Amino acid sequence: MENKKFNFVLIQYSRENVNFADGINAYALEDFGCDGVEEFSLEEARVDEILGERAYSGGDIPESLIDEIQAATIDQDSFTYKYFFYQEDFEVNSSDFVFFIKENYPELPLFTAQKNFEDWNAEWKKFYTPIIVSERLEIIPEWLKESHENSPAQKVYIYPGMGFGTGTHETTYLCLSLFDKISDLLKPASHCLDFGCGSGILGITALKIKSMPTVFCDIDKSALNNCMQNLVLNFEGEMLEGSKLIIRDRYSPVLNDLVFANILENVLILEKKVILSSLNKSGFLIVSGLLNHQVDKIVSEYNSLEKVAVVSKNDWSAILFKRHS
Template sequence: MPTTYTAFTRLPAKDLADALSEALEELEPEPTGVGVFEIEDGSGTWEVGGYFLEPPNDIELALLAAAYNARPFVVSEVPDTDWVDKVRRELTPVVAGRFFVYGSHDAEKIPEGSVPLLIEAAMAFGTGHHGTTQGCLEALDRLAAQGFEGKSVADIGCGTAVLAMGAASIWPNPVIASDIDEVAVEVAEANVSANGLSDKLTCVEAAGFGHPDLSARAPYDLIFANILKQPLIDLAPDMSTHLAPGGFAILSGILTRQADEVVEVYAQNGIKQVRRDVIGDWVTLTMQKSE
């Protein structure tokens, strides 16, 4: 397997981080991928990282860091690893209410009467092992157990589409899933196909609700958004517009200390907290729009 290299730095503002990530893409050798992440410690710090198949140019990285008020890049060599095999060894099935999230290597472990959701090891982001995904599946299971049936469901920022697949697996109605990242949409479509749900579940590439198919299916009686605090806050007005009166929103990607702020913003948009669940450091909010 080819050796890969990473180069990471941190910056004090999102606009600087976004600008640096664009500049990073112009380097030679060209990175195979670039990411921008908010450091969830309340400091307002952002991390920018690039992945390379050849060692990046230290001088160019130093110039970029200086130009964008970033810390010096930390360059690391990533050891050769068969990541798919590693994930297969380390990922164990997850039980979240009636749902059983598993890889094909654990197919023989599916419990009788469960709703199985297959996520292949090569597509392991958002498998249910993270507390946010598990919390959302448990919230979905709870709503269904209370007699709710999602007739129009959307999963915004879907990742592997595990939440959308959960809804499509228990209800007969069509579901739509979206993600801002093209690769995530491809992963979602592969997982949907592997679970035999392609006739019920559509995946689209979109930022928030910014796709005509999402608008055409509104209003929704259930919307998942398992993303991060700030994108959730930014999404609140659109969430209110696209959610039917009395409809539910299941929100996560929120640290415990961030939950009150999210709840307050959504309340201002007519969507109030019904339940709050904590798994580790993460909160899942079940919200409902006023009738």
Template sequence: MQANQQWIIFTFSTNHEAAYAIEQFLQMQGAEGVTVEDKIDFIKTYEEQKTPDVIIGDYLDTLSFDVNIEAYFLYQNNKLQINKNPFSLEEKQEKKWINVSDFEAMINKALINIAEISPVGAGYISNRILENEDWQNNWKKYYRTQKFGRIVVNPSWIQYQAKENEILLDLDPGSAFGTGSHETTALVLNFLSDYSFPDLSQKNILDLGTGSGILAIAAAKIFPNSKIDAIDIDEHAIQVAKENAQKNQTNIKFKTAELKDLENEYDLILANLIATLHLDLIPLYKEKLKPGGMLIASGIINLKEEAVRKSFFKNDLKIISEAKQNDWNAFVCKYL
């Protein structure tokens, strides 16, 4: 890919019924990439693959049912590259360059044809030009050293000298959830840093839905003599977490599992989950917590905060501390 290469991105707003036809038209024309944001598809995927450490469940409530589509084409001198024969079945397509205005006319014609079968909504919205950049390295500028009380999360490419009272976590952003950048993770890290826990030496701690392993690693450094388990239903997340734990020289037992699969009882459970999962897991929290054990529950969006609060109270999970960042809430609970 040339360093000065440009892209043109065409943006559409439509509905679930017409989205597939628009996507197929763009792919047949030779789009280098097409992204589709469809709430209906998100909901289907979420219901089939509900991963505990993902906050998508509550986030879906804020989305409209409009489908947003973006298509990427190579661009230069007010022209874009498309397939010369969009109906060809050849794997390697012959290309041609056409004016942007001519392609917009093709889009409008295609939308008229699609509208004869299904309404298309707003349809074609606009286009914009994107300069090619050094994506392999430029993403790093969006990450920096983050501090959560005594806990410092630092990317490997930044040199950082920890102060005497600081707890340094060497953690690079990856494909598993949890780098400290999301409010729900930050809330738990702040509790781990600053809350006055009872002596947890030789005690059992569980990180439920470990993701990148950030919470388990922080707990291992704050409570170095504790026995820490970390579980996730995503095997890839477990592999990422193991690598992060090794990098931070922490002793954590990782396992691909659900809470119901565990035999141990715990003195502290860290649970950065969506609100509906907290509600579903209350019986298991009570089963897996020792009497007097503590639960840090985060990932609770404002819309569900009161429901979680009432359910915890009814089930002897006493909230003894709480915190809030933007639309997210976290509780420290004690099992009575």
């Protein structure tokens, strides 16, 4: 019996064109049958150094080179996304996606590879370890749940699935860190919106730590499915009254005391009216998905709010805003 395979495509974005990633991710998931997207940071010169004379664009590269690239720990001067294809017609879908990128984004380096499907879990899980946000908050992958039960910190369990927002990326970590700093200021019966929720890790943290009824909103149905999986993981058998999942097209603003928007700069600008209309008086807004140089632009766009804090990690930043009474 032939081993089932899956394909993946690596695309490198520079600082100058990383904003293409949001649109390309949407195309991959919605139009080309992509089954998951993962990001890791990689410096282009370092990739060239690893590949040496073997470097080329658009062809298959050996599995060992993929592993070597991903294992490189370097400063983040480029951002590499890995697009997974494994369901029916995965070879056609990945091939069509590669053709689309070459035709429309010829400046983006891309590489393709194929692996055995039985390697999938190991391939996916090896990138996720417990995330210590603070002394009182930890993010634990589902498969490590039992081994961390005795930790004194409050724990949010996550199954990364194939989406974004697992706590490992800088922007998610920064949002969680800001939430941890303000959680004691949030009043009982406060409400939360996780706008662009992905895996739901931010809203689930608010719901679990502060019992905040939370609306999880995303443009991607697969992200909402992963979010539901993580809600069940953290609240199995519990009634989550007041919380709901909703696709973006059906979301109408309601007032919340805490809003997370961990989305890219262009989406923060595009969705500004909806985000601001969802924030209550004296409410907190935590935004991220921002490169460091994009902070001033977003502060200017959201100048009706008080900028409380800006935190950064490597090339990424998050901003804490507060609405005046």
